Amino acid sequence: MHCTIEDLVALRDGEGSVWARRHVGECADCQAERERLYQRVAQLKALPTLRPPRDRWHAIRDTVVAERSRKRRRWMRSGLAVAAALGGLMIVIPMVQSPTHAQELAIVKDSSAQLETVLRDYDSDSRVMSGREADLTAQLEDQIAVLDGQLSQLGESARADAQLVDLWRQRVDLMQQLMQVHVTRAKYVGL
């Protein structure tokens, strides 16, 4: 009984059975068959390289450019919508007349939450930015993080306190600046 082609392929891949390994060591026919297998694989690797008959880069580039234009138009539309929303917020917030600290706090927190949602939907982490934009974004995010730390320290003890309202206002202001970076970029760069 000789090795099957499965046995020889498995042996070549270091997975053969003990019996197959021992048999090949003793059988001239199977050794010859194994040699033919090696030669066949070597010939496969030596087959001439097939080259593309036509240049497909132009078709690829055209598709990429068209896709980028489509995205640019989409982001311009959404960027303008975000700008309009920001404008609305900036008008509405000052119109609130002499609210108590608690009311004022509720308003700025709501504004902050809305901006968080817009920024999250924008998914800035997956977008390409210039170095300057990335630096500006990082600075604003760092400042927001510092404010969050201060807000966390004040905690419940300072509920409705003027200092708390002021910190939340600063946070909204920073987030508006952050949003402005993205909106400007979406409008002019289209990425």
Added chain:
Amino acid sequence: MTLSLSVPDILVARAKTGDLEALEALYRAFETPVYNLARRICRTPEDAEDVLQETFLEVVKSIGQYRGEGHLWGWVRQIASSKALMRLRAEKLRMTDELVDEAAGAPPPSVAAGIDLERALEQLSTMSRAVVWLHDVEGFTHEEIAEQMGRTVSFSKSQLARAHARLRRLLSPAAAGS
């Protein structure tokens, strides 16, 4: 294959920013090996050209996800083989293949008279040809092939053995009869 497939890191970095010149340079570096792989797997040159285009559209879209772990060619090759195998699946050739392969117990006389390896490769079923090329030439493991094909490791191994058995018959009919 003796093509140089090394790509400067700076070129990859530029491609990640969406630079079209850098992306074209990547295309020029890999178009031939990608087409060669696709052509060995697909039935027609037109299919292989489509795989070439689909592969590079995917490269453009996903280059940002390439983390520089391993050779870039390995990453591109993975995409190319995946696209080529997807095309095979889409064409629903598997069932036909199996029937053809089952019926191919002995080569026809004109084939038995002796053909070269290139033609013998074309005589294989698409699945067997894809597996023998991906495993023995491109260096994919059975696990990788099975994952890309959506089949088992045993399937990949059996297709490889069938491919070699058939190639042996086609290339040396006299020896095959012994």
